Amino acid sequence: MAHYKCNCTFVPPRVLENLARVGVGSARLSIQQSNISRKKRAAKEIDMKAFIGAKTKAKAKRKVYDCKNTWEQRVKLARAEGKPATGDEDVDLVYKYAGNVRDYFSKVLKRNSIDNKGMDLILNVHFGQDYMNAFWDGDEMTFGDGDGEIFISFTKSLEVVAHELAHGVTQFTADLEYFSQSGALNEHFSDVFGSAITQHVLKQDAGQADWLVGDEIMGPDLYGESLRSMQAPGTAYDNNLLGKDPQPAHMNDYYAGSDDNQGVHINSGIPNRAFYLVATEIGTDKATLIWYHALQKLWSTAKFNDAVDVIVNSARLLTQKKQVPVGSTQQVRAAFRDVGLPHLT
Ligand SMILES: [Zn+2]
Known part of the structure; x- marks a missing residue:
């Protein structure tokens, strides 16, 4: 391949x-x-x-x-x-x-x-x-x-x-293939770090952050819009210039078409929403530690279900090392369940 x-x-x-x-x-x-x-x-x-x-x-x-x-x-x-x-x-x-x-x-x-x-x-x-x-x-x-x-x-x-x-x-880590679910995970991890670093520098917590991606680069014609919302995927924009935000927030609305390398910027909305849910429970920096740990364990053809397994396991290991709060493993599992993951085919 x-x-x-x-x-x-x-x-x-x-x-x-x-x-x-x-x-x-x-x-x-x-x-x-x-x-x-x-x-x-x-x-x-x-x-x-x-x-x-x-x-x-x-x-x-x-x-x-x-x-x-x-x-x-x-x-x-x-x-x-x-x-x-x-x-x-x-x-x-x-x-x-x-x-x-x-x-x-x-x-x-x-x-x-x-x-x-x-x-x-x-x-x-x-x-x-x-x-x-x-x-x-x-x-x-x-x-x-x-x-x-x-x-x-x-x-x-x-x-x-x-x-x-x-x-x-x-x-330099998972090297996720930029295609289909591994590609959506690649996009997802970039949105996670983009948002986490912005919140860290602005000294915001998950409750104060806007969870929008790309809002700062909108010009006067589109001011107030953004490219993605990690909190509410699918609501980032809707206008006659950009069209309508196609991101799903749940596996029920998974995009199975061929556009965008089979939806790398589209289906990323599903894990993005899960990350948002975890960050609001244990804090964005702690959630990011779990995700970063998992990124180093994932592989290039990993799919959403693989990512859930690995991220849950990272939460467990970091809980054991006392780097994230007790209960993080359960928060991660619950957040993924809320977006329909793992997905049973
Ligand atoms: Zn990207």
Whole structure:
């Protein structure tokens, strides 16, 4: 079976397709550029062996590149680790947010950057023209400026940066195939870390958080909408530009079609809702510890039922180590049951 690599764009293809359908030209261009980037990703085939042999460094360094509104990555180094602010808001924001993510991995998860060996964080900003997306393509992150009307710059959201860098962590751990249920789990873990890191930095608890994904990058035409809701999947948006949020919140509404790599950004709503339920019971950081433990035990073709088994087991082991509260195992089991998991066929 072919291995479906994650060319993990933040905005799901279906959303951009809906925008192109109603005549938004920059959405059409963004789809084309994402396809080019996907081909580049396939051609580049990140050599995991090189990473395996890599020496461990004490701390990841950030390198922010300005693409100068071309469709090329790493055009000009704009800010290296430890250098002062540049005055370019996108460069400086992405530098700060990548630092937030690196520090969360290190302090909360005890993980040394994306590969756990101190891998540098390469960030590209001002990619393309009016480019409506951000993506992780195997060894670096890239951000578009948006068109300023529907989407603003993708650097404006810590959650976008955390979501995309988390795809890197998944690549170096479970390496979940970006297709069907394993792909939906890949998306799910990125939403979990994106939300957890945002809450941690904002010092919010699960009850204060908005649990929305992508709300910070909505431009004036769509202000108040978002791309996903982990609390209430299916309610994130409903308008004539984006269409209607297709995410199910329960296995009863599972999407079995072929769009979106068989629903990687769609069915992720089901485990997302389960995570939300657990976080509201034991706190987001504790829930994230369980999920992160499980991510290191999962495998590339894991399905939803596998994830339930592994996450429940991680809850049990971390309860035994007194890293999460007594009762966490039962909370995890109950949350998955609430969304129809494990699913009996
Ligand atoms: Zn993603």
